[in-house]
Amino acid sequence: MTFTCISRFYPTQRDLSSAIFSKMLSPKSTRTVFPVAVVEEYSDLIRDLLLLCYPGKLPTFQTEDPQNGMMVTTFKHISTVLEAAQKYCLESEMFSGRAVDALLVSSPMEKEPHRIYALGVRFRWKEVCLEAAKRSVLNKQPSAYGDELKDISAWDLSMLQEYQRNAREVIHSFVEQVLDGFIWLDEDLPFDPHFDPQVFKAQGHSDNWEEDNIRCVQAPQWWLEFLKDVAYQYWKSPGSAAFTDPVLLHRALERATRQCYKCERDGVSITLRLSAWALEFEIAVKDWVECENVLHLNLSF
Known part of the structure; x- marks a missing residue:
């Protein structure tokens, strides 16, 4: 032509x-x-x-x-x-x-x-x-x-595949650091944090600690499981949808309201609160990836 x-x-x-x-x-x-x-x-x-x-x-x-x-x-x-x-x-x-x-x-x-x-x-x-x-x-x-x-080259192709694997694992790595206490999430938590002196003592502090600004919160189990669910969902299907997946939110709500009549009555507000926090959680992960330079693309040039 x-x-x-x-x-x-x-x-x-x-x-x-x-x-x-x-x-x-x-x-x-x-x-x-x-x-x-x-x-x-x-x-x-x-x-x-x-x-x-x-x-x-x-x-x-x-x-x-x-x-x-x-x-x-x-x-x-x-x-x-x-x-x-x-x-x-x-x-x-x-x-x-x-x-x-x-x-x-x-x-x-x-x-x-x-x-x-x-x-x-x-x-x-x-x-x-x-x-x-x-x-x-x-x-x-x-x-x-x-x-x-x-x-x-085979190297540059393998680096793309390595980047993809690491990117799928990034939420899991972040959640692990949260659970281990290395990262503190305190932006509008979807539950009411309270000070637990017993947990604080278990960490080796005496009653007369000097660092009175240290916070020690007993996070509810349903919230910890929600973090793990998000990490797993992101690994299966990376993207923003993993943070606000309706199935995960419903599962978290069931865990949160189990054996709590008052919580069950406030189910809608709890879901909205958790959804709003999940968006903040996504931003926190992105900021962590950016600031800590977690993901690398090691090209041959």
């Missing part, structure tokens, strides 16, 4: 983008006649290449679907655009930066992040690799790799 692409390209921007581009077109032109270059690529590809050369609107990487004529964004098209960029030596810092920005917001980043990860490795774009690794953990139905797999 033959495509005709008519694009007006400022000479200065052309020359800055690629030395090859600067030699393809004659500088001579009139008001009515523009220099012409014959290229092998199809028009949608050339359009996206030019958009990546200019500061301004990023390309959406849309191309016409030959099956139905609809405009769609495909991984194949993105990959072909970047391969053409290599062909024309589009390697400037500005071009690479715009290519990264466009990839980060592209639909394949959400639908096929593991394939975008392979592109990031190929072009040595760490920001793309990290974002793709994060998205791949949340991807419910990952598709198969394609030819792009041949362009990355």
